[in-house]
Amino acid sequence: MGSIHTIALTGGPCGGKSTSISVLEQELSNKGYTVFIVEEMATNIINSGANPGVVGLMAFQEMLIRLQWERNKIYDDIAARLAYSEDADIVIIYDRGIPDCKGFITDDEYKYLLDDMGLSETSVMDYYDGVFHLVTAAIGAPEAYTCENNTARTETPEQAAERDRGCMRAWTGHPHLRVITNDGCTFEQKIDKLLKEVYTLLGVPVPVETERKYLISMPDLEELRKKYDCTTVDIIQTYLESDGDTERRVRQRGINGNYTFYYTEKQKVSELSRTEREKKISEAEYLKLLMEADTSLHQIKKQRTCFVSDGTYFELDTYPFWNDKAILEVELTNEADEVKIPKQLNIIKEVTDDDRYKNISLAGSLGEIE
Numbered sequence: 546m547g548s549i550h551t552i553a554l555t556g557g558p559c560g561g562k563s564t565s566i567s568v569l570e571q572e573l574s575n576k577g578y579t580v581f582i583v584e585e586m587a588t589n590i591i592n593s594g595a596n597p598g599v600v601g602l603m604a605f606q607e608m609l610i611r612l613q614w615e616r617n618k619i620y621d622d623i624a625a626r627l628a629y630s631e632d633a634d635i636v637i638i639y640d641r642g643i644p645d646c647k648g649f650i651t652d653d654e655y656k657y658l659l660d661d662m663g664l665s666e667t668s669v670m671d672y673y674d675g676v677f678h679l680v681t682a683a684i685g686a687p688e689a690y691t692c693e694n695n696t697a698r699t700e701t702p703e704q705a706a707e708r709d710r711g712c713m714r715a716w717t718g719h720p721h722l723r724v725i726t727n728d729g730c731t732f733e734q735k736i737d738k739l740l741k742e743v744y745t746l747l748g749v750p751v752p753v754e755t756e757r758k759y760l761i762s763m764p765d766l767e768e769l770r771k772k773y774d775c776t777t778v779d780i781i782q783t784y785l786e787s788d789g790d791t792e793r794r795v796r797q798r799g800i801n802g803n804y805t806f807y808y809t810e811k812q813k814v815s816e817l818s819r820t821e822r823e824k825k826i827s828e829a830e831y832l833k834l835l836m837e838a839d840t841s842l843h844q845i846k847k848q849r850t851c852f853v854s855d856g857t858y859f860e861l862d863t864y865p866f867w868n869d870k871a872i873l874e875v876e877l878t879n880e881a882d883e884v885k886i887p888k889q890l891n892i893i894k895e896v897t898d899d900d901r902y903k904n905i906s907l908a909g910s911l912g913e914i915e
């Protein structure tokens with residue numbers, strides 16, 4: 546049976562989504578993938594005449610969420626049949642996803658619309674395997690900002706920047722969110738960065754994860770949440786019996802009491818890079834795999850605070866066995882990329898190469914490090 550990957554492209558107006566979709570379709574098709582391109586639903590609805598000014602903002606967002614969710618299920622069904630009958634490897638590219646709606650209404654309004662459909666924020670967000678935020682040209686490349694290539698786009702550069710921040714807030718907390726900025730690069734280089742990130746998700750041809758890790762003083766989390774649009778994720782991680790250099794684990798991941806479950810295998814490639822294969826599993830599969838737990842290691846419980854600063858996606862992990870320190874992680878495409886640490890955080894030391902601060906080591910010591 547073939548594989549199915551679902552990715553979403555998001556970001557503010559004039560971020561390069563249309564060009565990116567065209568490039569991705571060609572490049573992935575050349576690599577043997579069957580590619581489905583799912584057009585932006587909001588543009589279709591607006592062009593039909595049912596814009597927010599006519600039907601009202603909440604009615605528009607409700608229409609958008611319902612239509613998107615039904616459309617997603619249709620593509621899921623078609624992809625599953627193809628993957629089974631033709632052994633096809635399929636990539637479904639969504640021009641924006643359901644969580645983008647959160648950027649236009651309040652959190653309570655968004656939750657109300659999801660509740661009304663029997664959905665949760667976690668299940669909707671985690672439907673997408675990877676999310677790639679293309680920052681609007683209004684931030685970092687204002688000379689390139691234009692509305693001419695989309696009749697549904699009317700935002701000024703200032704409004705575009707605000708929309709971009711709203712999209713970022715909506716997706717913050719996704720386990721594979723990558724931000725593609727305009728900083729220090731041409732548009733062609735921006736597209737190249739996106740391609741590398743998508744290849745990373747698919748596992749070809751570069752390692753999936755290049756990670757930098759820092760031990761930091763316990764920050765003021767409330768101050769951090771006021772400064773950034775943070776999302777808090779509760780995680781329980783259990784390590785499984787493993788052979789050789791492969792690390793196996795299962796993870797329960799929840800936002801606001803709604804949980805999804807994952808199985809992950811990691812293999813070391815270099816000091817900073819590892820290949821990683823991860824798949825979403827059912828709760829029943831999760832419970833079954835727990836029977837394979839490595840009993841020499843403790844479960845790791847942590848609270849992850851996710852936020853974006855200067856175009857970089859950070860994950861800050863706090864643990865119940867520490868009250869004076871925490872772990873800050875950033876994932877990069879290139880080992881040479883510079884990391885700009887937010888000034889609100891006090892770095893004690895970089896621990897990327899220190900095995901004692903890996904979660905699997907913490908599971909053995911529960912933070913008791915000499």
